[in-house]
Amino acid sequence: RKEVEQDPGPFxxxxxxxxAFNCTYSNSASQSFFWYRQDCRKEPKLLMSxxxxxxxxxxxxxxxxxxxxxxxxxxxxxxxxDSATYLCVTCExxxxxxxxxxxxxxxxxx
Amino acid sequence: xxxxxxTPSHQVTQMGQEVILRCVPISNHLYFYWYRQILGQKVEFLxxxxxxxxxxxxxxxxDQFSVERPDGSNFTLKIRSTKLEDSAMYFCAxxxxxxxxxxxxxxxxxxxxx
Numbered sequence: 001r002k003e004v005e006q007d008p009g010p011f012x013x014x015x016x017x018x019x020a021f022n023c024t025y026s027n028s029a030s031q032s033f034f035w036y037r038q039d040c041r042k043e044p045k046l047l048m049s050x051x052x053x054x055x056x057x058x059x060x061x062x063x064x065x066x067x068x069x070x071x072x073x074x075x076x077x078x079x080x081x082d083s084a085t086y087l088c089v090t091c092e093x094x095x096x097x098x099x100x101x102x103x104x105x106x107x108x109x110x
Numbered sequence: 111x112x113x114x115x116x117t118p119s120h121q122v123t124q125m126g127q128e129v130i131l132r133c134v135p136i137s138n139h140l141y142f143y144w145y146r147q148i149l150g151q152k153v154e155f156l157x158x159x160x161x162x163x164x165x166x167x168x169x170x171x172x173d174q175f176s177v178e179r180p181d182g183s184n185f186t187l188k189i190r191s192t193k194l195e196d197s198a199m200y201f202c203a204x205x206x207x208x209x210x211x212x213x214x215x216x217x218x219x220x221x222x223x224x
Contacts, residue, residue, distance in 0.1 A: 043201055043215035043218055044201070046212045046214075097158075097168075098143070098158075100152050100155070101152060102152040
């Protein structure tokens with residue numbers, strides 16, 4: 001059974017569009033949640049942490065629903081530079097046991 | 111800006127050989143990690159390391175693998191008797207600085223087993 005499940009996409013959206021990604025996790029012991037971004041053949045880089053209260057960083061908004069074990073990422077006003085794979089990540093036990101989703105590929109089209 | 115570095119960037123080896131992948135974590139970090147990513151697949155956690163010992167490991171991290179922090183700066187992953195299916199990108203990461211939640215990843219070592 002997959003522990004962190006994501007739609008792999010690709011999501012092809014025009015510049016300026018709003019796009020939303022979802023992620024579900026099966027490990028109820030997960031304590032911390034993150035979205036990472038990975039460009040082709042590059043290392044993952046932290047985009048933002050995800051909190052139950054929801055958090056926003058510029059054009060990016062992340063939400064966590066612990067009851068449904070569901071995480072979301074919303075990107076507003078998409079830029080060409082947003083094209084990447086977005087990885088949903090959960091951590092258990094003080095950041096020791098880390099689980100990545102397969103990632104959702106986003107392609108922003110001019 | 112401090113960064114995690116990894117060497118070599120690409121390692122080619124024959125099946126059955128041993129390889130050592132090297133990482134230099136960010137200097138004030140306390141937690142160190144190894145991950146692997148087979149081409150086209152997800153990033154998989156291998157092991158975490160804190161206070162000079164393994165704190166967590168996945169089922170992938172069997173007796174074929176070992177980690178070491180031989181000095182104050184390097185963090186190594188040794189893979190004994192490599193198999194074809196060990197071919198992957200191996201990422202090192204570290205965390206535990208001011209931004210304690212964030213794991214900073216190195217650029218990775220691409221391992222090719224022939």
